[in-house]
Amino acid sequence: MESxxxxxxxxxxxxxxxxxxxxxxxxxxxxxxxxxLMQRLPHLERTADLGGWLHSVASxxxxxxxxxxxxxxxxxxxxxxxxxENHSAATDALFEGKEAARAATEALAKLPPNERMVLTMKxxxxxxxNVIAERLNFSTGYVSxxxxxxxxxxxxxxxxxxxxxA
Amino acid sequence: MEKRDxxxxxxxxxxVYEGAEPSREADRALRELLDQGSSPRSSVRWVxxxxxxxxxxxxxxxxxxxxxxxxxxxxxxxxxxRAELSADATLRVRSGKGTLVDSSMGxxxxxxxxxxxxxxxxxLRVIDGEVTFAVTKRAASAxxxxxxxxxxxxEVLGTRFTVQQRADGGEVTLHEGSIRYTERDGRVRTLxxxxxxxxxxxxxxxxxxxxPAPPDPAPPDPAPPVPAPAVPAPAVxxxxxxxxxNADEFLARxxxxxxxxxxxxxxxxxxxxxxxxMPASTRERLSFELGSMLGHSIGDAxxxxxxxxxxxxxxxxxxxxxxxxEEQRRLKCGDAP
Numbered sequence: 001m002e003s004x005x006x007x008x009x010x011x012x013x014x015x016x017x018x019x020x021x022x023x024x025x026x027x028x029x030x031x032x033x034x035x036x037l038m039q040r041l042p043h044l045e046r047t048a049d050l051g052g053w054l055h056s057v058a059s060x061x062x063x064x065x066x067x068x069x070x071x072x073x074x075x076x077x078x079x080x081x082x083x084x085e086n087h088s089a090a091t092d093a094l095f096e097g098k099e100a101a102r103a104a105t106e107a108l109a110k111l112p113p114n115e116r117m118v119l120t121m122k123x124x125x126x127x128x129x130n131v132i133a134e135r136l137n138f139s140t141g142y143v144s145x146x147x148x149x150x151x152x153x154x155x156x157x158x159x160x161x162x163x164x165x166a
Numbered sequence: 167m168e169k170r171d172x173x174x175x176x177x178x179x180x181x182v183y184e185g186a187e188p189s190r191e192a193d194r195a196l197r198e199l200l201d202q203g204s205s206p207r208s209s210v211r212w213v214x215x216x217x218x219x220x221x222x223x224x225x226x227x228x229x230x231x232x233x234x235x236x237x238x239x240x241x242x243x244x245x246x247x248r249a250e251l252s253a254d255a256t257l258r259v260r261s262g263k264g265t266l267v268d269s270s271m272g273x274x275x276x277x278x279x280x281x282x283x284x285x286x287x288x289x290l291r292v293i294d295g296e297v298t299f300a301v302t303k304r305a306a307s308a309x310x311x312x313x314x315x316x317x318x319x320x321e322v323l324g325t326r327f328t329v330q331q332r333a334d335g336g337e338v339t340l341h342e343g344s345i346r347y348t349e350r351d352g353r354v355r356t357l358x359x360x361x362x363x364x365x366x367x368x369x370x371x372x373x374x375x376x377x378p379a380p381p382d383p384a385p386p387d388p389a390p391p392v393p394a395p396a397v398p399a400p401a402v403x404x405x406x407x408x409x410x411x412n413a414d415e416f417l418a419r420x421x422x423x424x425x426x427x428x429x430x431x432x433x434x435x436x437x438x439x440x441x442x443x444m445p446a447s448t449r450e451r452l453s454f455e456l457g458s459m460l461g462h463s464i465g466d467a468x469x470x471x472x473x474x475x476x477x478x479x480x481x482x483x484x485x486x487x488x489x490x491x492e493e494q495r496r497l498k499c500g501d502a503p
Contacts (some may be wrong), residue, residue, distance in 0.1 A: 004200055012188045017180065034196060064272045067287045094182055101182055113287065123173060124180040129489065134264035160169040166371035 007054050015057060018062035018117065019104075019126045020109040022093045029065055033058045042165045059121070066113035080108055107157055115150035118143055123162075216469075237285045238266035242273065248279075256293070257283040273311050273322075274300045289314045292336075317366040318349040324485040337364040354415045405458040413451065420455065429463040453477045454486045461493050471499035 012030045017027035036057055037050075095102035108116055117136065121127045129147065133140040151161040234240075236251045243264030250258050257266075263278040273290065275283070281295025289312025301311050301322045311322040315331055325343020328337050338347065344358040349367050357363055416439060423432040436456040440449060457477055461470035474494050481487075 004197070008193070008196075009187065013183045013186055016183045016186055021179070021182070021463055023186070023189065027188050030188060031192070031196050034200060038200060063287075094186065095179075098178055098182060100170060100175040101178040102169065105179050107172075108176070121279070123176045124183070126180075128458070128462055128493075130455075130462060140195040155170055158169060159175075161172045 001055075003037060003050055007051055008034070010051070010052055011058050014058050014125070015062055017120050018059075018066070020077055020105050023094070029058065029062050032061050032065075036061070046092075056135050059117070060137075063117045063136060066117065070113060104159070107159060111150050111153060114138075115146045115153070118146040119150045119154075122147060134146060208496070233268060238268050238275075241265040241267050249277075254284070256282060258282045259295070276300075286314060288312060289319060290333045291315070292329045294331050294333070296328060298326070298329045300326045301351060315365060318347055321346045335364060335365050338366070352419070356415070381492045411439070411442055411448065413444070413448045416452075417455065429459055433459055433464065450477075450484050450486065453481065454490070457490065457493065461497055467497040467499075471497055 008030070011033050012026055015026035015029040015033075016023065019029065026111070033054060033074075034107070037054065095105070108119060111119065118132055121132045122129065127135075129143045130140055133143045137145070138146075154161050202220075210284065221241045230355075235249060235257055235372065236255050238257065238446060240247075240249075241264075244262040247262030247264040248260045249264070250260060252258070259277045259279045261279045263276065265276050267274045267276055268285065268290070275290075276298040277283070278296050281297055282293040284291045284293060291314040293350070299313065299322065313320040313322065313329060315329065315336055315337060316318075320327075320329070320338060322343075322345055325345055326341045327345055328339045328341070330338075336372075338345065338357070340357045340361045342360070344356065346354060346356045347363055347365070348354050349365065353367055355363055355367070371484075376455045416435075420432050423429070423435070433456065435466075436452055436459065440452055440456070444452075454477070457470055460466050460473055474490055474497075477484075477490060478494075484490075
């Protein structure tokens with residue numbers, strides 16, 4: 001519980017970034033992260049960097065969730081459960097008065113999951129590509145390609161995006 | 167259309183997230199779960215999802231000679247070829263044999279019943295049976311095709327090979343070209359020409375990990391992942407004169423040290439490796455890894471700045487020039503542009 005108190009906000013905010021501002025999505029993934037911590041706690045060393053481990057787990061689970069959300073079955077179920085309207089209302093409230101931030105978040109959300117994830121980690125979390133590669137278990141070369149491809153797509157949508165190598 | 171600044175818009179989004187809090191309901195629900203030490207209770211939403219998945223799972227489709235099989239196209243099949251595609255995109259070949267094409271990845275597979283495969287984010291997973299792969303030439307910028315197996319992954323560098331997956335392991339037989347196999351613990355084996363490799367690889371003596379490794383991101387099953395066994399730092403390769411330096415294997419060992427947070431040992435290995443003869447592009451790559459390790463993982467700005475100065479002198483217009491400049495600015499190296 002002490003770990004939960006210490007890290008719940010930072011993990012939630014990290015998941016909120018990955019979920020494009022959807023609070024229910026972020027809450028679901030945050031729950032998965034701490035339940036995974038509960039399962040793995042007996043195997044973790046006392047001196048382990050718990051915060052780093054939690055953020056790394058959050059990245060993995062969020063990416064898996066993003067991939068799952070793209071499946072046809074998942075889209076049908078979300079429509080059935082009327083999830084889409086609830087997500088939109090909550091995100092509207094979060095970005096009220098911040099149209100540029102909302103538009104950028106929506107643009108990011110349209111990218112394929114791997115590109116979306118890597119660009120969120122780079123441009124919102126401010127992580128270096130090596131750290132991103134380490135967290136997601138990708139090679140640095142693959143992360144670099146994802147950054148380049150994602151930024152090209154966003155430029156095609158009318159965004160002025162930084163150089164992929166910077 | 168007026169151009170919009172992506173970086174500043176996303177920074178603003180980041181500031182919005184910094185002020186956000188989870189809802190009281192979600193916080194209370196999770197505290198209760200952690201107190202009880204139990205699995206999450208099904209909310210209405212998950213009951214709906216469960217019912218929907220059950221309905222879809224009942225709708226198995228037998229596709230005798232149809233063209234589309236999920237992410238694959240059936241190029242040709244024997245008269246008795248029968249396959250079924252389940253809701254989670256698992257393809258089970260029940261009878262006969264066929265050639266399937268995944269044109270998005272440039273792969274064709276010959277499958278002989280009984281065999282089961284599934285396309286995942288990580289690559290194409292061979293769940294059981296025998297599958298022969300042929301991969302077409304890919305663009306230099308495209309990532310290698312990836313075949314996921316029970317104990318690791320095969321990256322295709324341009325070739326034809328057969329995978330046999332059993333319940334307790336498997337093997338790959340290379341017919342032509344080259345492949346690289348990476349066991350989950352980071353050990354790498356490369357096959358070229360013709361050859362055979364079995365998994366799991368024979369165990370090596372291990373030391374207990376001082377830090378936990380991040381969990382395996384890919385597996386779809388809900389069971390918690392097993393921590394990857396730690397690999398001891400091997401000697402810097404190669405010691406025999408004339409043996410070409412294998413950068414991929416070397417960097418896999420560096421990755422294993424990084425995952426154990428043994429950064430100083432990784433730095434020693436990188437510095438030693440850079441004293442060996444190797445192609446300029448490989449030297450630049452290792453030099454970049456070393457600088458990143460010093461600046462990020464170890465956080466020693468003085469050592470990192472010193473290294474970046476040497477890197478810039480040697481690779482002034484190199485492929486990491488932008489990232490190196492950013493690092494020098496971040497570390498406030500005196501002579502950063």
